[in-house]
Amino acid sequence: MNLVKLIEFFRGRLKTVVRLCFVVLAVLVLLDAIPAIVDKEHAHTSIEHWPGFWAVFGFVACVLVIIISKWFGHAGIMVREDYYEDGSAPLASTPKGHHE
Amino acid sequence: MNNFWIHPALILILGALLLPLVPAALKKAYLLLVPILVFLRVYTMAHGTFGEVSFLNWTLVFGRVDALSNVFGYIMSLMCILGTLYGLHVKDDAQHIASWIYVSGSIGCIYAGDFITLFLFWELMAFSSVFLIWFRGRRESLGAGYRYLLVHIFGGLALLAGMVWHCNTQGSWAFDASFCKLAVHHATPATYLILIGFILNAAVPPLHAWLPDAYGEATFNGSVFMCAFTTKTAVYALCRGFAGTEILVPLGVIMALYGVVYAVLENDSRRLLAYHIISQVGYMVAGVGLGTEMAINGACAHAFAHILYKGLLFMGCGAVLHMTGQSKFTELGGLWKKMPWTFLFTLIGGLSISAFPLFSGFVSKSMIVTAGFEEHKLWVGYLLLLASAGTFLHTGLKVPYFIWFGKNKPKKETWDRAAEPPWNMNVAMAVAAFLCIFIGCYYPYLYKMLPYQEAAAEFAKTVYSPYHISETLQILLFTGLGFFLLLKKLVPEPTISLDMDWFYRKGGRAFLWFAKYPVQSVDNFIGELYRYAGLIPLMLTAKVSALFDNYVIDGAVDGFASSFRGIGRRLRFVQRGQMQQNLAFAFAVAAAIIVAFLLFSRISKASVPARLSLPGAPVSQSALPTAGLTSDAVTTR
Numbered sequence: 001m002n003l004v005k006l007i008e009f010f011r012g013r014l015k016t017v018v019r020l021c022f023v024v025l026a027v028l029v030l031l032d033a034i035p036a037i038v039d040k041e042h043a044h045t046s047i048e049h050w051p052g053f054w055a056v057f058g059f060v061a062c063v064l065v066i067i068i069s070k071w072f073g074h075a076g077i078m079v080r081e082d083y084y085e086d087g088s089a090p091l092a093s094t095p096k097g098h099h100e
Numbered sequence: 101m102n103n104f105w106i107h108p109a110l111i112l113i114l115g116a117l118l119l120p121l122v123p124a125a126l127k128k129a130y131l132l133l134v135p136i137l138v139f140l141r142v143y144t145m146a147h148g149t150f151g152e153v154s155f156l157n158w159t160l161v162f163g164r165v166d167a168l169s170n171v172f173g174y175i176m177s178l179m180c181i182l183g184t185l186y187g188l189h190v191k192d193d194a195q196h197i198a199s200w201i202y203v204s205g206s207i208g209c210i211y212a213g214d215f216i217t218l219f220l221f222w223e224l225m226a227f228s229s230v231f232l233i234w235f236r237g238r239r240e241s242l243g244a245g246y247r248y249l250l251v252h253i254f255g256g257l258a259l260l261a262g263m264v265w266h267c268n269t270q271g272s273w274a275f276d277a278s279f280c281k282l283a284v285h286h287a288t289p290a291t292y293l294i295l296i297g298f299i300l301n302a303a304v305p306p307l308h309a310w311l312p313d314a315y316g317e318a319t320f321n322g323s324v325f326m327c328a329f330t331t332k333t334a335v336y337a338l339c340r341g342f343a344g345t346e347i348l349v350p351l352g353v354i355m356a357l358y359g360v361v362y363a364v365l366e367n368d369s370r371r372l373l374a375y376h377i378i379s380q381v382g383y384m385v386a387g388v389g390l391g392t393e394m395a396i397n398g399a400c401a402h403a404f405a406h407i408l409y410k411g412l413l414f415m416g417c418g419a420v421l422h423m424t425g426q427s428k429f430t431e432l433g434g435l436w437k438k439m440p441w442t443f444l445f446t447l448i449g450g451l452s453i454s455a456f457p458l459f460s461g462f463v464s465k466s467m468i469v470t471a472g473f474e475e476h477k478l479w480v481g482y483l484l485l486l487a488s489a490g491t492f493l494h495t496g497l498k499v500p501y502f503i504w505f506g507k508n509k510p511k512k513e514t515w516d517r518a519a520e521p522p523w524n525m526n527v528a529m530a531v532a533a534f535l536c537i538f539i540g541c542y543y544p545y546l547y548k549m550l551p552y553q554e555a556a557a558e559f560a561k562t563v564y565s566p567y568h569i570s571e572t573l574q575i576l577l578f579t580g581l582g583f584f585l586l587l588k589k590l591v592p593e594p595t596i597s598l599d600m601d602w603f604y605r606k607g608g609r610a611f612l613w614f615a616k617y618p619v620q621s622v623d624n625f626i627g628e629l630y631r632y633a634g635l636i637p638l639m640l641t642a643k644v645s646a647l648f649d650n651y652v653i654d655g656a657v658d659g660f661a662s663s664f665r666g667i668g669r670r671l672r673f674v675q676r677g678q679m680q681q682n683l684a685f686a687f688a689v690a691a692a693i694i695v696a697f698l699l700f701s702r703i704s705k706a707s708v709p710a711r712l713s714l715p716g717a718p719v720s721q722s723a724l725p726t727a728g729l730t731s732d733a734v735t736t737r
Contacts (some may be wrong), residue, residue, distance in 0.1 A: 032574065045473075055574040057578075068359045069364035078595040080596075083598075
């Protein structure tokens with residue numbers, strides 16, 4: 001199957017793919033800094049005129065979402081899968097690092 | 101013309117009822133034909149008000165066709181074709197019947213012009229979709245189905261109470277049962293009750309927990325149907341009745357973030373997608389709350405795009421569940437060798453929901469975000485963009501990564517079962533994937549259907565501006581960077597997450613405990629009390645009266661006895677326990693009540709015209725819903 005071969009092709013060159021991704025990220029921020037290409041006339045606020053503002057926003061958003069959610073989950077929201085099955089199960093968070 | 105107007109939902113209901121009679125050889129063709137007919141019917145429907153039926157002293161409007169109802173009718177009937185195609189190989193007629201009746205409920209709501217019709221179809225949706233959960237046949241599905249039904253009955257009751265109250269305060273049931281924009285700036289308790297009914301179906305926290313509970317537990321193709329219809333019908337109802345309701349803006353933003361937070365914790369792929377429905381519907385609810393022309397356009401466009409990409413995502417994860425029997429990340433991994441095409445289609449769905457340029461979410465989601473910024477509600481714009489980073493994190497990255505790649509190795513039997521799904525599932529996914537890309541590339545297709553054409557044309561000028569592309573790509577790709585840097589933190593854990601359903605799942609148990617112990621003991625105590633204080637004196641009296649009875653009464657009664665036996669024989673007919681006779685009896689009683697009701701309503705009708713002249717009371721029935729949308733726009737601004 002061709003699609004499998006294509007995925008295998010990329011997996012075989014994982015380091016090159018990763019490097020390529022970093023290049024794409026850098027180019028993206030560089031382009032954002034050139035007013036002739038990315039015209040910021042439609043920006044909603046002045047802070048958006050900083051080059052790479054949205055890159056920082058995206059990265060910080062991702063990290064915040066992961067850290068806050070995981071903290072929230074381990075504060076007692078994540079429970080055993082059979083939590084609802086027996087009536088006497090106490091409200092307890094799962095121990096970290098427990099994988100089947 | 102009115103006489104020949106065929107309701108698209110009627111085609112679907114009749115089609116569903118006739119399905120068991122169709123010979124097996126023709127079944128697949130029939131299963132495709134009926135939804136296609138419904139789609140063509142919706143596509144060719146002219147604007148106007150049709151299907152007006154007088155019922156008692158109300159006018160029911162089954163067909164209010166305008167730009168707003170048509171864009172929703174179009175996508176619902178299109179999704180019905182895709183969903184049926186996806187489950188084409190399912191042999192069980194009942195599953196197809198349930199899903200078609202469910203869809204017809206949704207289409208019925210969309211074209212309903214008055215509250216009574218809306219309510220009838222609203223309930224039809226709840227009562228037919230519950231079977232899509234039960235048909236999975238697991239013990240958990242039974243419980244999940246009952247919870248789903250109970251929650252929706254609660255929502256339906258709130259809606260009904262609000263409707264009755266609303267129509268009564270409007271003067272009379274007969275004169276304003278029409279479903280138009282409600283006076284959101286002078287909201288009454290009745291308006292709030294209707295709003296509760298709507299936002300429960302839209303899964304707005306804290307009334308949202310039914311959604312992941314039900315959609316994670318439904319059959320593999322049942323979820324494909326469910327993810328499209330209930331919440332988006334509610335979005336339609338909100339667009340129609342509550343455009344510009346301020347409180348919906350913060351609620352929508354909370355939804356968008358809430359879904360993202362729970363999606364991080366979720367281990368079941370379909371429950372993760374369900375939490376992302378909450379997140380995505382949050383955008384639409386916020387759009388409705390903003391209420392500007394662009395925001396309402398955005399809510400409609402996003403609902404349209406969302407139905408396709410979320411359907412596609414549920415199809416992808418449903419295919420994995422169907423083929424491997426697993427939907428949990430901890431039980432899956434590395435499937436790219438076995439199901440590469442399913443991976444590709446799911447990835448396209450993931451890129452669409454994340455609003456990548458050239459995919460459908462890009463041209464719809466940004467409309468709502470821009471509307472937020474333009475209303476100078478900066479926090480709305482920034483928080484929705486934060487949520488869209490979270491969307492890509494999970495649906496675009498976590499779902500494909502942990503199912504098709506990842507370090508986890510599935511069990512041998514899961515691995516051996518895994519293979520590409522049947523052709524019809526692949527075709528349905530391919531068509532949905534094509535549409536996601538098509539809308540993203542050729543956006544006028546979608547924008548031409550939106551209710552406010554001028555605002556849509558205005559937005560179309562800037563949607564593919566370099567700044568918008570640069571902004572989106574930066575947010576998404578740097579989110580991707582964060583994902584791979586924090587991958588270790590994101591490894592799925594075999595847990596479930598407590599949500600608002602805790603209150604009724606554990607609360608129900610507390611109620612049972614309360615019923616079992618405190619109530620039971622009080623009951624016992626009262627029973628004992630009766631025994632000592634009531635029963636023993638009673639027995640004594642009985643003994644005395646028995647003596648009296650034996651000697652005095654018997655003589656007198658014997659004469660009556662023979663005449664009573666005759667009556668008893670006739671009464672026995674009623675209580676013999678035969679079903680048909682009991683039913684006939686019940687119908688007769690019901691008929692008598694209806695006749696009495698009709699008589700009563702005729703009397704009250706005579707007294708009603710006096711109220712007609714009240715200033716401000718809506719007068720004409722025929723002028724009600726046709727102009728709904730255009731006049732709404734004026735009141736909104």
